[in-house]
């Protein structure tokens with residue numbers, strides 16, 4: 001019972017956060033709304049007993065990525081007068097909503113067609129760090145390594161880009 | 171849920187929520203008096219209630235009352251008032267809940283049921299600490315940014331970038347530890363350190379992973395924005411840093427959050443590297459099995475300790491100038507009596523245990539748990555002392571030195587440590 | 600006077616010093632020694648227990664002002680305004696009046712010093728041709744909760760006594 005309540009709370013805050021992300025005019029407020037969404041999503045992961053994902057969501061998305069976004073917005077130190085005029089905001093909102101209606105309708109149909117299953121406690125140790133680690137390093141080893149290669153490429157790319165900038169500055 | 175369950179939940183949660191807050195008084199007093207003693211002066215020792223000064227503790231009460239009743243100002247130029255008020259709350263909340271997953275005693279077995287002695291009985295341990303301390307950055311950034319003050323903004327920039335960059339060596343140092351311990355659960359880690367090596371060296375993290383210990387402790391200092399990494403405050407150039415515009419209770423919340431964070435990170439350092447709640451050389455099982463000898467030894471040691479403690483109080487709690495009927499000597503007498511009464515009560519309990527308790531009963535388990543809580547708090551206090559001691563020894567780093575230390579020294583060292591540890595663990599099988 | 604330059608050997612170059620940690624531990628050893636010594640017995644502290652134990656004020660210390668009197672109790676001051684002119688903080692306010700007892704021609708009707716403004720430089724004492732004002736009371740603690748009370752008037756300054764004997768005061772001037 002109280003799992004349902006918790007789920008509704010998390011889901012509502014997630015939706016509210018993402019609405020705020022779009023509707024607030026000041027980027028700092030939008031970024032904080034993003035953090036709220038991230039934390040509520042983490043809560044939903046925790047309800048699904050996916051502990052590792054819950055923690056990673058908190059550390060990486062809520063803790064690091066959003067914090068960096070907020071940090072950079074602080075760096076720019078935007079004030080009310082620096083923000084661009086957005087006169088046609090609401091036209092775009094309404095247009096976007098109209099475009100999204102068919103998609104939403106389709107999604108609801110898909111959801112309805114999924115047969116209802118009784119949710120039950122999944123197998124022992126599901127989602128815990130050990131299980132996920134074993135899974136990653138046995139069944140999913142190749143994709144895992146490829147992703148780490150990708151990350152390495154991004155890292156090197158970032159360093160190279162930063163290096164080029166410095167040379168041209170000198 | 172039985173009544174015992176509910177009581178245990180309340181006990182655990184209140185320990186993990188209120189002990190850090192109670193330690194505020196210890197931290198602040200220690201900070202000021204240690205600073206005084208290191209510099210050969212005495213620190214605050216005048217404030218008193220009817221002449222009872224409690225070695226400077228009453229000063230905290232006075233300061234607290236002052237901060238609580240001061241006018242709470244929000245400057246006109248603060249545009250985002252909500253975020254401005256939210257910032258200290260985030261700081262404080264993140265600090266308090268980061269202590270929630272740290273075990274302060276070994277799993278307590280009562281009526282055949284095991285209770286994990288943490289605020290939240292989860293097994294995600296150290297990752298939770300890393301996640302939650304990451305949130306404190308929001309408090310800093312929001313405070314600095316919403317103050318609309320260039321000094322606050324600069325302070326927030328510095329401390330946020332410092333916290334973000336030191337999180338990386340900290341996380342890497344933790345990884346090499348996890349390889350050794352084979353678990354991220356802080357309870358498991360603490361239990362692992364209860365073993366002995368070759369029979370006489372406790373298997374503490376500091377002996378198994380000295381390099382990781384150094385990196386982690388340095389990074390923890392930086393995460394708490396403590397000297398030598400407190401350039402976010404840099405009072406000579408930035409006035410006070412990110413909490414410059416805050417006054418009264420909002421400032422106090424920042425201030426308390428800082429000390430609670432210091433307490434939590436000391437607790438983590440103790441749990442990871444200094445054996446957590448373990449009493450050196452004595453494992454929990456050993457203590458529970460031999461509860462009678464343990465109680466007897468305590469029975470003997472406590473009065474002896476108290477005797478010397480009383481002597482120390484006598485020597486130090488007196489006016490250091492000629493004075494007739496020195497009221498401070500009378501004050502010392504009162505303190506010594508109170509302590510003796512306390513010791514007497516403890517002795518009665520110990521005698522009862524000595525007379526009636528059998529090994530492996532609830533009483534034995536409770537006594538051991540209490541002893542472990544005391545040991546844990548003692549270790550944390552020592553670690554807090556190290557924080558204070560370092561603060562009054564080492565001058566502040568320059569900003570570029572700070573970043574060089576973090577990225578060019580600690581980060582490669584932590585990576586190297588991971589490889590070496592991994593190789594050794596694999597080689598030893 | 601040419602500035603003396605003292606060359607200190609530059610430190611921090613050896614590998615042992617570059618590791619930082621060793622030097623940090625050395626420094627921490629020093630602070631720990633101080634801490635333990637004072638914790639063991641706090642009579643070792645280098646502090647004066649101030650309100651109870653008063654400091655020893657030397658004779659050439661510039662404390663609160665007083666106005667000197669002739670033997671008959673009338674002020675020595677001749678209202679020449681030297682001190683007022685000289686005062687860098689502009690905190691002396693004198694009103695002059697005629698003197699009828701024949702000792703001199705002028706005397707102050709009111710003589711006010713705003714101690715909240717005074718910087719205790721002692722120029723007024725040096726400027727006075729009559730040795731009528733001195734700062735030898737040895738009073739160093741003077742507080743008030745409002746600005747008006749920080750102004751002291753002629754009567755008060757006349758009634759103050761010097762804290763030292765004449766010889767001590769003269770010797771103090773030489774020391775200065």
Ligand code: SF4
Nearest residue numbers: 686717718720721723
């Ligand atoms: S001591 Fe200096 S500042 Fe004070 S009244 Fe005399 S001349 Fe003025």
Ligand code: SF4
Nearest residue numbers: 676677679680682727
């Ligand atoms: S200089 Fe001396 S004599 Fe002249 S007004 Fe001042 S106190 Fe009086």
